[in-house]
Amino acid sequence: TCLRASQYKVVMEVDPRYTQDISALDKMFVINNDGKAIPLSYFSSWQPSNAPLSVNHQGLSAASTVSFNLPTGSSLSEASDAINRAMTQLGVPSSVRGSFAGTAQVFQDTMNSQVILILAAIATVYIVLGVLYESYVHPLTILSTLPSAGVGALLALELFGAPFSLIALIGIMLLIGIVKKNAIMMVDFALDAQRNGNLTPDEAIFQACLLRFRPIMMTTLAALFGALPLVISGGDGSELRQPLGITIVGVLVMSQLLTLYTTPVVYLFFDRLRLRFSRKKRTTVTE
Structure with a gap:
């Protein structure tokens, strides 16, 4: 049906008595613009063919759902990239649109928003630490330990051949707060020793x-041994738990190895930087 250059889809229905036999379609008539009854067979033809029992719709368009399973050793991100490449190589027309649903959609949404989430978490941590330490500089000393979280997680997943899944990403997000504990213990003690000692x-x-x-080693080992059952456990659901356990173990080991060496260096660097700016500020005020 056409109305003012706009097209509308019209679903036609017939009386149930005309659906019993195909010959009944010859008895159907439509009214033309002159008000005359025209047989349907005058301007149309029909033949038997296969058709779906139902047609799903998404919005106003017909939609079809294609499901897939991940092969062993493959991640959801790799599967999503492969599907996007396949649609491009097939030359799908612009009138056909594809989108992910279910777990794949959740993963896509999470990947798109993870940068914002990480930046928001870092900004929140910086503000809280800045208020606690009354310093603009030394919160950066603690935040300098965060790269070890990503490096440790990726190396551990690669070592064990585990996919970088949504669960692994959640593990990295959770460990943003845990990996800073080593630096917090050292910086908190050092600032107190400088100011009061x-x-x-x-x-x-x-x-x-x-x-x-000693406290750093105790807390790290406690968290490490708590995550080991997630790595070595089998049975139902182990493919969901193991990436999380591997991520936790990798982040804890890497942060333990790196932060004990990098935190003192970064602490002294930022402290000297703070003193340099303080001297320049005093010189400017004196002049």
């Missing part, structure tokens, strides 16, 4: 490394 930055961070080493 009258120690130099070098002496303060050195004492922090010596006295905080």
